[in-house]
Amino acid sequence: xxxxxxxxxxxxxxxxxxxxxxxxxxxxxxxxxxxxxxxxxxxxxxxxxxxxxxxxxxxxxxxxxxxxxxxxxxxxxxxxxxxxxxxxxxxxxxxxxxxxxxxxxxxxxxxxxxxxxxxxxxxxxxxxxxxxxxxxxxxxxxxxxxxxxxxxxxxxxxxxxxxxxxxxxxxxxxxxxxxxxxxxxxxxxxxxxxxxxxxxxxxxxxxxxxxxxxxxxxxxxxxxxxxxxxxxxxxxxxxxxxxxxxxxxxxxxxxxxxxxxxxxxxxxxxxxxxxxxxxxxxxxxxxxxxxxxxxxxxxxxxxxxxxxxxxxxxxxxxxxxxxxxxxxxxxxxxxxxxxxx
Amino acid sequence: xxxxxxxxxxxxxxxxxxxxxxxxxxxxxxxxxxxxxxxxxxxxxxxxxxxxxxxxxxxxxxxxxxxxxxxxxxxxxxxxxxxxxxxxxxxxxxxxxxxxxxxxxxxxxxxxxxxxxxxxxxxxxxxxxxxxxxxxxxxxxxxxxxxxxxxxxxxxxxxxxxxxxxxxxxxxxxxxxxxxxxxxxxxxxxxxxxxxxxxxxxxxxxxxxxxxxxxxxxxxxxxxxx
Numbered sequence: 001x002x003x004x005x006x007x008x009x010x011x012x013x014x015x016x017x018x019x020x021x022x023x024x025x026x027x028x029x030x031x032x033x034x035x036x037x038x039x040x041x042x043x044x045x046x047x048x049x050x051x052x053x054x055x056x057x058x059x060x061x062x063x064x065x066x067x068x069x070x071x072x073x074x075x076x077x078x079x080x081x082x083x084x085x086x087x088x089x090x091x092x093x094x095x096x097x098x099x100x101x102x103x104x105x106x107x108x109x110x111x112x113x114x115x116x117x118x119x120x121x122x123x124x125x126x127x128x129x130x131x132x133x134x135x136x137x138x139x140x141x142x143x144x145x146x147x148x149x150x151x152x153x154x155x156x157x158x159x160x161x162x163x164x165x166x167x168x169x170x171x172x173x174x175x176x177x178x179x180x181x182x183x184x185x186x187x188x189x190x191x192x193x194x195x196x197x198x199x200x201x202x203x204x205x206x207x208x209x210x211x212x213x214x215x216x217x218x219x220x221x222x223x224x225x226x227x228x229x230x231x232x233x234x235x236x237x238x239x240x241x242x243x244x245x246x247x248x249x250x251x252x253x254x255x256x257x258x259x260x261x262x263x264x265x266x267x268x269x270x271x272x273x274x275x276x277x278x279x280x281x282x283x284x285x286x287x288x289x290x291x292x293x294x295x296x297x298x299x300x301x302x303x304x305x306x307x308x309x310x311x312x313x314x315x316x317x318x319x320x321x322x323x324x325x326x327x328x329x330x331x332x333x334x335x336x337x338x339x340x341x
Numbered sequence: 342x343x344x345x346x347x348x349x350x351x352x353x354x355x356x357x358x359x360x361x362x363x364x365x366x367x368x369x370x371x372x373x374x375x376x377x378x379x380x381x382x383x384x385x386x387x388x389x390x391x392x393x394x395x396x397x398x399x400x401x402x403x404x405x406x407x408x409x410x411x412x413x414x415x416x417x418x419x420x421x422x423x424x425x426x427x428x429x430x431x432x433x434x435x436x437x438x439x440x441x442x443x444x445x446x447x448x449x450x451x452x453x454x455x456x457x458x459x460x461x462x463x464x465x466x467x468x469x470x471x472x473x474x475x476x477x478x479x480x481x482x483x484x485x486x487x488x489x490x491x492x493x494x495x496x497x498x499x500x501x502x503x504x505x506x507x508x509x510x511x512x513x514x515x516x517x518x519x520x521x522x523x524x525x526x527x528x529x530x531x532x533x534x535x536x537x538x539x540x541x542x543x544x545x546x547x548x549x550x551x552x553x554x555x556x557x558x559x560x561x562x563x564x565x566x567x
Contacts, residue, residue, distance in 0.1 A: 087371045087372050087373070089370060089371065089517055090371060110548075110552060113552065113556060117555075117556060117559045120559070121559075144563060147560055147563040150556065150559075150560065151556075151560065154552070154553070154556050223371070223372070223373070305555060306541060306548075306551060307538070307540070307541050308540070322535075322536065322538070323538075323541070326538060326541075326542055327548070329371070329519055330518075330519075331519070331521060331522065331538075331542035332541070332542055332546075332548050333547055333548050333549055334547075334548035334549050334552060335548065336548045336551055336552060337552065339555045339556070339559060341559075
């Protein structure tokens with residue numbers, strides 16, 4: 001299997017990245033902080049004002065390491081990637097499938113089946129771990145309510161129906177988020193995205209942004225057009241295919257991680273700043289904690305249910321992109337979503 | 342009929358095709374590539390032979406041998422393009438005669454059971470025949486572990502086999518369809534196994550069945566009180 005490689009996150013604004021032989025050198029105020037060999041890296045992710053040399057950009061592109069530029073809060077802005085001729089036949093088939101209501105519905109249906117099943121697993125695990133009986137039974141009830149939606153999604157034969165069920169399940173799922181944590185100060189008032197209005201939402205938005213970044217890289221690495229989705233309809237500037245791929249991973253990689261960071265008190269309310277507009281921001285220290293936890297989580301090993309091989313959580317999205325590509329090329333009758341146990 | 346510059350297929354694809362048509366399609370149609378130990382060894386072996394140089398060495402019987410390395414070759418007749426590791430031009434003493442041309446190809450490992458290396462070499466010979474307007478009757482393979490030459494004679498049999506492979510390759514590339522995976526022993530040696538996924542995609546494995554099994558297993562504790 002493809003090797004699990006690291007992502008270098010550069011969060012210190014004002015730092016500068018240079019090429020040093022076959023390595024990335026991280027400099028800050030004329031001092032070298034870090035040197036990472038390119039062959040250990042999958043991508044470099046820069047937050048905010050981080051500079052880099054053109055020599056480094058060229059060396060990274062050649063070594064297949066992407067450099068992504070994010071806003072300080074993790075919004076994707078731009079990337080430097082090498083020339084990959086990609087796969088024109090795969091892309092054409094992707095476009096054809098995206099224009100074909102039946103194929104689109106089948107892919108969207110499996111993505112969302114995976115997402116709802118994984119959401120249920122997150123709720124049921126939390127219910128088992130909860131010390132409070134009431135909380136536990138409320139979480140179990142929420143999981144139970146998702147079951148009939150999951151059964152209906154699995155039979156849906158049109159993408160709008162799938163989107164409808166996905167909305168219905170998401171509101172039920174998010175409504176139970178209050179029961180996923182027992183730590184004071186982390187109360188969730190429903191999902192708010194732009195901007196996040198409480199610490200949990202800020203945490204989730206940031207993790208979703210990281211996941212979207214990984215899904216985008218996975219699409220590109222497999223020759224898929226990250227912008228053309230099935231569940232997510234085309235919207236300029238939106239990575240539809242990457243968003244489709246990340247659906248099944250949101251509960252497992254982002255939500256669960258957010259709640260374990262809170263419940264284990266690795267992050268605290270003090271690490272979140274409420275601005276005068278009500279928008280909530282993470283401070284630098286919290287962001288670093290979250291990134292480290294995310295990277296660590298990605299190194300956990302797991303057996304891939306469809307491929308039957310051991311892999312890491314971090315590689316899962318790459319494997320799913322590959323399976324989607326093989327489905328589009330006609331090797332698989334459907335897209336096998338990742339269902340977490 | 343002759344092919345246009347844009348339609349030429351790489352000679353190396355013939356070898357990929359004979360190893361596994363799907364591998365060939367993955368590389369040449371889908372443009373995927375992955376290195377493994379075997380491909381890296383091949384790369385290193387070629388580095389030495391791959392710098393375009395030439396030299397002339399005199400021989401005792403008066404035959405002058407010009408050795409060209411990394412020689413670009415092609416055939417518009419067959420629609421092939423490639424690079425020959427080494428081509429020897431044996432010039433006889435009487436310079437009015439055309440030189441004898443001998444292509445030599447470097448390979449890692451030992452001679453293979455199938456004739457993919459011989460087909461590749463023969464295709465080079467066919468290109469050289471067209472470019473130099475002269476017959477090429479023999480060549481040689483140089484295997485890394487053996488460290489000596491294996492002579493190859495371009496007889497009718499090998500030429501026929503080579504032409505058939507060229508035809509089959511062109512049909513597949515122009516049809517633009519990647520053949521389905523077939524799991525064989527050769528898969529273990531293939532650097533593309535993780536991209537090809539022969540176990541997941543080969544045979545009659547159905548994702549539809551897999552998904553419904555997974556979802557049923559997931560929902561088994563739930564009663565069907567909808």
